[in-house]
Amino acid sequence: MDKRQIYIDKMKAKLDEWNADISKLQAKADGASANMQLKFRQEVEHLKQQRAEAAEKLAALQKASDSAWEDLKVGLENSWHELGKSVTSAWSKFN
DSSP: OHHHHHHHHHHHHHHHHHHHHHHHHHHHHTTTHHHHHHHHHHHHHHHHHHHHHHHHHHHHHHHSOOHHHHHHHHHHHHHHHHHHHHHHHHHHHHH
């Protein structure tokens, strides 16, 4: 397996992990008090948007030519970093 495919597989696994975290937050929101539900839902929607953007960048990276993938990788890593911070922040707010 080449370096690029290993990287893509690693990013897919991390995206799956974040999907599970977002689902857990969604379940927590559903069981929260009315006041907290609004906060949870806003946070979850924000995470879903970030996740969708990261998934789009990952898809673009998968389709990119060998010469373009390094450039796309930088954008993906920025999205990944922001999504990771947001997921961590959401958990700290609601735990």
